[in-house]
Amino acid sequence: MQSAPERAAIEIGGIVQGVGFRPFVYRLANRLGLSGWVRNTGEGVQIEVEGDAAAIEEFRLAVRDEAPPLAVIYQLRAQPIPAAGATGFAIVESARSTAGGEVSPDCDVCDDCLAELFDPDNRRHGYPFINCTNCGPRYSIITGIPYDRPATTMAGFAMCDDCLAEYHDPGNRRFHAQPNACPVCGPHLSLLEPSGAPVCGDALKLALEALSQGKIVAVKGVGGYHLAVDAGNQAAVERLRQRKRRDEKPFAMLAADLEMVRRHAHCSELEGRLLLGVERPIVLMRKLAGSSISDLVAPGNGWFGFMLPGNPLQHLLARGHGAPLVMTSGNLSDEPIAYRDGEALEMLSGIADLFLTHDREIHTRTDDSVLRLYRGEPLFLRRSRGYVPRAVQLPAEQASVLAVGGELKATLCLTRGDRAFMSQHIGDLKNAATLASLEQSASDLQSLLEITPALVAHDLHPDYLSTHYATALGLPAVGVQHHHAHMASCMAENGLEGEVIGVILDGTGYGTDGTTWGGEFLVGGYSRFERHAHFAPLRLPGGDAAVKEPYRMALSALYSLHGDRLFDQPPAVLSEVAQADRPLFLKMLEKGINSPLTSSCGRLFDAVSALIGVRSRISYEGQAAIELEALAEQGGEVEPYPCQVREEWGHVLDFAPAIAAICADLARGRSRADIARAFHRTVARGVLDVCRRLREETGYVRVVLSGGVFQNRLLTEEVAELLAGDAFQVYCHRLVPPNDGGLALGQAAIAGTMQARG
Ligand SMILES: [Zn+2]
Ligand SMILES: [Zn+2]
Numbered sequence: 001m002q003s004a005p006e007r008a009a010i011e012i013g014g015i016v017q018g019v020g021f022r023p024f025v026y027r028l029a030n031r032l033g034l035s036g037w038v039r040n041t042g043e044g045v046q047i048e049v050e051g052d053a054a055a056i057e058e059f060r061l062a063v064r065d066e067a068p069p070l071a072v073i074y075q076l077r078a079q080p081i082p083a084a085g086a087t088g089f090a091i092v093e094s095a096r097s098t099a100g101g102e103v104s105p106d107c108d109v110c111d112d113c114l115a116e117l118f119d120p121d122n123r124r125h126g127y128p129f130i131n132c133t134n135c136g137p138r139y140s141i142i143t144g145i146p147y148d149r150p151a152t153t154m155a156g157f158a159m160c161d162d163c164l165a166e167y168h169d170p171g172n173r174r175f176h177a178q179p180n181a182c183p184v185c186g187p188h189l190s191l192l193e194p195s196g197a198p199v200c201g202d203a204l205k206l207a208l209e210a211l212s213q214g215k216i217v218a219v220k221g222v223g224g225y226h227l228a229v230d231a232g233n234q235a236a237v238e239r240l241r242q243r244k245r246r247d248e249k250p251f252a253m254l255a256a257d258l259e260m261v262r263r264h265a266h267c268s269e270l271e272g273r274l275l276l277g278v279e280r281p282i283v284l285m286r287k288l289a290g291s292s293i294s295d296l297v298a299p300g301n302g303w304f305g306f307m308l309p310g311n312p313l314q315h316l317l318a319r320g321h322g323a324p325l326v327m328t329s330g331n332l333s334d335e336p337i338a339y340r341d342g343e344a345l346e347m348l349s350g351i352a353d354l355f356l357t358h359d360r361e362i363h364t365r366t367d368d369s370v371l372r373l374y375r376g377e378p379l380f381l382r383r384s385r386g387y388v389p390r391a392v393q394l395p396a397e398q399a400s401v402l403a404v405g406g407e408l409k410a411t412l413c414l415t416r417g418d419r420a421f422m423s424q425h426i427g428d429l430k431n432a433a434t435l436a437s438l439e440q441s442a443s444d445l446q447s448l449l450e451i452t453p454a455l456v457a458h459d460l461h462p463d464y465l466s467t468h469y470a471t472a473l474g475l476p477a478v479g480v481q482h483h484h485a486h487m488a489s490c491m492a493e494n495g496l497e498g499e500v501i502g503v504i505l506d507g508t509g510y511g512t513d514g515t516t517w518g519g520e521f522l523v524g525g526y527s528r529f530e531r532h533a534h535f536a537p538l539r540l541p542g543g544d545a546a547v548k549e550p551y552r553m554a555l556s557a558l559y560s561l562h563g564d565r566l567f568d569q570p571p572a573v574l575s576e577v578a579q580a581d582r583p584l585f586l587k588m589l590e591k592g593i594n595s596p597l598t599s600s601c602g603r604l605f606d607a608v609s610a611l612i613g614v615r616s617r618i619s620y621e622g623q624a625a626i627e628l629e630a631l632a633e634q635g636g637e638v639e640p641y642p643c644q645v646r647e648e649w650g651h652v653l654d655f656a657p658a659i660a661a662i663c664a665d666l667a668r669g670r671s672r673a674d675i676a677r678a679f680h681r682t683v684a685r686g687v688l689d690v691c692r693r694l695r696e697e698t699g700y701v702r703v704v705l706s707g708g709v710f711q712n713r714l715l716t717e718e719v720a721e722l723l724a725g726d727a728f729q730v731y732c733h734r735l736v737p738p739n740d741g742g743l744a745l746g747q748a749a750i751a752g753t754m755q756a757r758g
């Protein structure tokens with residue numbers, strides 16, 4: 001017996017915007033056969049569902065239980081309302097819309113399309129461009145608005161009669177699915193030699209054969225080219241490393257399903273849900289002992305980065321190969337990911353043996369997103385494909401700002417009303433190619449989102465390419481101090497107003513005094529800040545060379561203890577400097593020749609990493625600290641080392657006593673893992689000490705944690721636990737990365753607020 005339909009109004013408060021909540025609700029309602037709608041409101045998300053009473057009840061429970069991993073539901077209220085007799089479920093315009101549409105991120109294949117993809121009787125069996133209204137590429141193929149087929153890179157493919165019939169049928173899953181296509185009318189795969197010459201035969205089958213033979217295949221994905229190779233084939237992975245000239249930076253991998261992931265990595269329930277999310281990010285998970293994956297995939301690193309297929313072609317490849325594939329960005333180190341066919345052939349022909357490509361153009365390149373968990377919460381290391389350009393909600397409406405970020409891990413931010421749209425990952429702005437990509441992204445995002453910025457925000461660093469770009473735009477420009485931007489970024493995504501204590505542990509940032517900062521305790525809000533405390537500065541012997549060669553920082557730290565008796569000390573790291581070079585090295589430190597001072601927390605981690613023999617030279621940013629963290633994970637329950645808070649102009653947190661104690665431990669032969677662990681605890685304890693003093697001075701109990709060092713899971717957990725255990729309210733990043741990839745959000749919030757105050 002069919003009961004009369006019921007209807008419920010549901011209101012949800014919490015972090016439910018910018019996390020993929022509306023598409024999730026849309027899919028859930030469709031799965032349960034419910035009609036109605038969902039929309040964003042000022043407070044959160046509002047839903048009305050209508051249908052069978054049992055299905056509504058199931059919906060209510062599932063909204064909480066199956067919510068996207070980045071969502072946090074504080075409050076869920078449901079009440080019955082009269083049925084309206086509507087059919088279909090829709091995502092409707094936001095209640096407090098500030099004009100202008102939003103563009104959907106690229107989305108993985110839905111279950112219905114996936115079933116068709118592997119159904120031999122379906123007309124799209126094995127067709128790598130299958131999609132429907134609920135899934136498929138979006139942001140990467142949109143060339144303009146409104147989002148209709150002519151404004152996508154599908155414009156050149158005329159739908160066949162079958163596809164057109166689906167497209168015009170309101171009851172069909174492909175009703176108005178703009179990228180709708182089939183083998184008759186849509187894009188096709190092809191296999192190319194590095195010369196560009198086509199290889200005859202079944203492109204997919206031949207590519208799979210090549211992969212099983214250990215060949216390197218460049219694969220055109222949704223946001224750009226990847227380089228694929230069998231992850232279990234040591235020689236093949238080694239060849240890829242050599243050709244890519246990417247010495248040790250970990251490669252991400254593609255697995256067919258969770259089961260395959262779990263044969264190689266510890267994958268918790270939440271990590272599994274992140275992997276399975278429609279955004280299909282790379283998730284870092286602890287390596288499983290005895291995995292058959294080549295140790296060259298992630299050398300010296302306790303973690304594997306896995307993703308599950310994010311488009312039909314990846315599903316076909318992953319299932320066809322039957323074992324994990326390395327799936328790393330198709331670029332030369334430091335250059336943006338290749339996404340145009342000609343350019344990809346040119347750039348990658350020295351690396352790839354074959355190119356698996358197709359004739360659907362990528363309009364906007366987007367790298368894969370990368371996440372890891374800490375304290376059971378997701379943390380972005382890179383927010384890009386799948387999440388971009390979802391909006392992050394700002395605490396208040398503000399003038400439209402274009403914020404251009406810093407130098408590393410560049411992203412842009414554009415604001416409209418109380419929405420902040422972060423761009424995809426653009427890369428390190430150290431070359432013309434990345435700068436061109438930044439300029440392109442800025443103009444594309446402005447036209448796509450119909451935003452004309454009233455002002456531009458940039459880093460204070462006078463030499464950053466992004467700063468030059470911003471100040472040449474002819475808009476009113478706001479220079480924002482690097483660590484103030486980090487602090488504001490964390491405040492903004494947590495919806496904080498007023499003033500807070502900002503603990504910003506970072507690599508490098510230009511200080512208001514012209515020196516390099518990086519271990520900072522700021523007090524303030526969007527419109528102002530004061531530097532209340534910082535790490536004791538160390539010399540950076542050789543400037544940039546000290547960033548690439550952490551042993552220089554170890555020597556600098558030892559110099560701060562022993563002065564000109566530096567080379568009489570026992571630590572093995574001293575042998576990094578040849579006898580003949582020692583007088584010169586000492587002179588650099590004594591006189592500060594090409595050895596600027598820095599309060600950087602990242603450099604302190606480098607120093608300790610080199611001091612205890614983990615890493616003296618790095619081949620990618622952050623490597624010394626990442627490997628130190630991996631070692632510390634193996635340490636036992638240890639006491640922190642002493643550190644000291646000196647009262648100078650503000651508080652200075654000095655780790656010299658810890659360095660001395662580490663040297664004594666080294667001489668004594670203490671386990672390096674325990675030393676590394678104790679050092680992590682020392683930094684956390686030092687942070688707590690300083691925060692207590694700042695609380696006494698200011699009365700503030702809210703602490704935001706930001707900066708690249710907070711990618712370190714172990715440190716973040718210890719800092720957050722110590723602070724929370726001492727009655728501080730601790731706020732971390734959840735929607736944007738703590739590293740410089742999140743900087744633009746803070747710049748935008750600061751510039752918007754300052755403008756409002758005149
Ligand atoms: Zn679909
Ligand atoms: Zn067709």
Ligand SMILES: [Zn+2]
Pocket residue numbers: 482486506507508509707708739740
């Ligand atoms: Zn930074």
